[in-house]
Amino acid sequence: xxxxxxxxxxxxxxxxxxxxxxxxxxxxxxxxxxxxxxxxxxxxxxxxxxxxxxxxxxxxxxxxxxxxxxxxxxxxxxxxxxxxxxxxxxxxxxxxxxxxxxxxxxxxxxxxxxxxxxxxxxxxxxxxxxxxxxxxxxxxxxxxxxxxxxxxxxxxxxxxxxxxxxxxxxxxxxxxxxxxxxxxxxxxxxxxxxxxxxxxx
Amino acid sequence: xxxxxxxxxxxxxxxxxxxxxxxxxxxxxxxxxxxxxxxxxxxxxxxxxxxxxxxxxxxxxxxxxxxxxxxxxxxxxxxxxxxxxxxxxxxxxxxxxxxxxxxxxxxxxxxxxxxxxxxxxxxxxxxxxxxxxxxxxxxxxxxxxxxxxxxxxxxxxxxxxxxxxxxxxxxxxxxxxxxxxxxxxxxxxxxxxxxxxxxxxxxxxxxxxxxxx
Numbered sequence: 001x002x003x004x005x006x007x008x009x010x011x012x013x014x015x016x017x018x019x020x021x022x023x024x025x026x027x028x029x030x031x032x033x034x035x036x037x038x039x040x041x042x043x044x045x046x047x048x049x050x051x052x053x054x055x056x057x058x059x060x061x062x063x064x065x066x067x068x069x070x071x072x073x074x075x076x077x078x079x080x081x082x083x084x085x086x087x088x089x090x091x092x093x094x095x096x097x098x099x100x101x102x103x104x105x106x107x108x109x110x111x112x113x114x115x116x117x118x119x120x121x122x123x124x125x126x127x128x129x130x131x132x133x134x135x136x137x138x139x140x141x142x143x144x145x146x147x148x149x150x151x152x153x154x155x156x157x158x159x160x161x162x163x164x165x166x167x168x169x170x171x172x173x174x175x176x177x178x179x180x181x182x183x184x185x186x187x188x189x190x191x192x193x194x195x196x197x198x199x200x201x
Numbered sequence: 202x203x204x205x206x207x208x209x210x211x212x213x214x215x216x217x218x219x220x221x222x223x224x225x226x227x228x229x230x231x232x233x234x235x236x237x238x239x240x241x242x243x244x245x246x247x248x249x250x251x252x253x254x255x256x257x258x259x260x261x262x263x264x265x266x267x268x269x270x271x272x273x274x275x276x277x278x279x280x281x282x283x284x285x286x287x288x289x290x291x292x293x294x295x296x297x298x299x300x301x302x303x304x305x306x307x308x309x310x311x312x313x314x315x316x317x318x319x320x321x322x323x324x325x326x327x328x329x330x331x332x333x334x335x336x337x338x339x340x341x342x343x344x345x346x347x348x349x350x351x352x353x354x355x356x357x358x359x360x361x362x363x364x365x366x367x368x369x370x371x372x373x374x375x376x377x378x379x380x381x382x383x384x385x386x387x388x389x390x391x392x393x394x395x396x397x398x399x400x401x402x403x404x405x406x407x408x409x410x411x412x413x414x
Contacts, residue, residue, distance in 0.1 A: 005217075014217070063330060083363070086366060097359060101356060132224070137221075144353050147357055150307075
């Protein structure tokens with residue numbers, strides 16, 4: 001119903017949907033919020049980026065991020081080890097916060113996107129499309145890979161005068177992951193996905 | 202803006218509910234309290250429920266915790282030469298005096314200014330909405346988007362503490378332990394993020410309508 005009508009999610013103004021050139025963005029006429037955008041091959045691009053993000057995420061979590069070099073010894077830490085150290089230091093709430101924002105939420109986000117997009121690409125609508133989509137929306141603001149990346153860089157500088165600092169494999173994969181995830185949110189077209197799912201049903 | 206206020210048709214004004222998950226419009230009578238989107242089954246509301254009081258509650262809690270977050274130490278360093286506690290500001294001062302002024306600026310903005318400005322901005326939005334103000338609507342809508350976008354960067358200091366604590370556990374040289382300030386600071390970030398999420402920016406524009414949305 002109400003075909004062609006769209007309400008701004010930030011000011012509730014009703015507007016008629018406009019046809020859009022490829023790569024264009026539609027903004028609300030009243031408050032300027034982004035209503036939707038069109039990307040050529042949005043689904044394929046988002047899916048490709050998600051697959052690479054999953055690979056990068058696994059690498060970023062299984063190798064050390066940075067290490068300290070001291071008297072021939074190298075002390076390294078992985079992301080997961082920062083969480084367990086905080087936990088052991090009796091900072092359980094902070095440990096949980098780090099775990100949720102850098103591991104759990106990005107993992108959930110990537111798997112939810114893959115779960116939604118892969119079947120759609122193959123011409124099927126996955127079961128529980130609506131709830132998983134809702135989960136994705138809830139999870140999204142809590143994934144903070146890019147903030148963590150900046151945090152690692154700051155600590156790198158902070159520690160550099162204490163001992164030699166060695167960048168680990170995971171540092172580079174985190175940097176790449178940050179860029180790829182920014183790419184995913186740039187090409188992700190929620191409106192197009194619902195239209196596609198609606199057409200397939 | 203050249204549009205006259207009366208010509209602005211909103212979803213709520215016509216009894217159309219906008220689904221916040223999938224963007225589908227559904228027609229509901231305003232009397233209905235519990236409605237679900239026929240396409241994605243998300244709960245539908247004309248406006249976020251109790252937006253103003255919930256946002257105030259979260260915001261006040263965040264403002265209270267902002268005090269210990271800045272006064273209590275984030276990190277405690279103990280070495281052979283004694284021990285030392287670092288608050289957020291002493292970390293900023295340390296970077297500033299040791300020549301890394303750009304890092305001092307980054308940390309100062311992310312950890313001190315962003316949470317403070319975010320709380321002030323939310324307060325401004327809440328007060329103007331409660332007064333049904335028509336002042337600078339477009340700018341206030343923009344301010345809300347900025348608050349939503351920028352809030353996450355305050356987590357920076359938490360991550361710095363996490364990484365440094367995990368690395369510096371060399372018993373011979375020094376140990377660094379997280380301090381209670383980190384807990385308060387993490388709580389401030391989470392609470393202000395929730396506060397921004399519970400605030401409904403559509404309330405900014407509702408003063409245009411005669412009927413209460």
